Amino acid sequence: MSQVRVRFAPSPTGFFHIGSARTALFNWLYARHAEGVFILRIEDTDKERNTEEAKQILFQGMKWLGLNWDEGPEVGGDNGPYYQSERTEIYRSHLEQLQKIDRAYEKDGAIYFKITGEPQVIEDAVRGRVERTEEKDFVIFRSDGSPVFHFVNVVDDITMGITHVIRGEDHLSNTSKHTELIKAFRAELPQYAHIPLLLKQQGPGKMSKRDQGSLIEEYERRYFLADAVRNYLCLLGWSPKDDREILPIDEIIQLFDLTGINKNNARFDEKKLSFINTDYLRALPLETFSWLCRPVLNESKIIPEDVDEDFLQDVLRICREKVRSIEELPGYCAYFFTDEYSINEKAKQKIFKKGDPLARLNEILSSIETLDDFSEEILEKTVGSLTVTQNVSSGEYIHPTRLAVSGTNVGPGFYAMLQVLGKEKVLCRIKKFLAETET
């Protein structure tokens, strides 16, 4: 049994499309599953779009998703070069081979490949046996001398020893062109696996770069966890068949197989991605979560560079279970780090509609002023005894106090929040609120 060699062959377009990422992922999964080789080959024949920046976006996206390649740019390998733009000689010599056996001819300045017209049988790991007959000779070199996709793709696969071609179903119809070429070169056909396409969230057709949520870099920018995005992508066209959905990548690698891939197209669903992302977020060790949040909060000017790590973790510990994504966090916890928060008027109106919030605030203020121990437990006990002596519900203390110290009516657990804020800030904020409100 020879070693499995698969490749992902994108062209640098300036963005990393989620469909491409899914194709890369399936190739990577299969390579890792079969303990084979995953090759990255850059189809950069289009000079216009082939910029350094475009390549970096691609590499960055791959790395972010953890799709490391064994041969290709940056890592090298014995089957290079891995940029098509550097393989001109290889294409030339292969063209000569075709010309020698009279399978290539010139017409209108372009070079055509002569087809046999025989039915092509494609044994596809996903779709089974597919037959198709190629009917027209097709261009393999343009009149400007550059080779076209069908030609370079096949030549590269042959010369790089690719054993399994895993790609989108949009290539299925053209595969007959490829098998004709491969046979002309007297090379062995690879095992094909045409994977279903990703359809846009709404409306007809496959996902394109213009669709909402279709770019990998967008999820990175929005602080999604790469593991979560990758996990979700695995679920589009594949499943472990045992009702599990969230599972570690090692296990996915173990279970993944070409025959387990679905035939029908899958619609991308950002809500499910978000759900999985939230799940991953909550499973993170607090230190890791904090390490991830630091730059986010720093960028949005909520925390200074030198914020106290223990305090930050205290805040994150009580806030994490309340937010669904890291991008919500800045708006959720800013008041822990600054006194410059505004009072939400709507929340205030709601709270002041009934009862006597100001009286309650004065009561809670004088009760907690004397506390030496400002812990969650003691605070809860203190408010508890107030409700007894004043004969009111705890909510009558909690709501106005939350508003006074955070400016809003939503937030983490009340007592935990007070404890994390600390006695000094809490007293100060209540007093300030009272002073501003009692007019």
Added chain:
RNA sequence: CUCCCGUUCGUCUAGCUCGGUCCAGGACACUGGGUUUUCAUCCCAGCAACAGGGGUUCAAAUCCCCUACGGGAGGCCA
């Protein structure tokens, strides 16, 4: 227009290879209830599908055929 691929809850899917255990299971979303100081979580419940028609068979989501619908390809794009 021609060719290729597909069709299970709104969405992702399990089941289909080897027909009965499926009046079809899980998850997201949605709806309702419970827990809770808010919000969120969590727990419970509900809603909701075998595209349609014909076969084959004692029996079909599962096998066969047709139709419809969806997707893709048919470039000197990739």
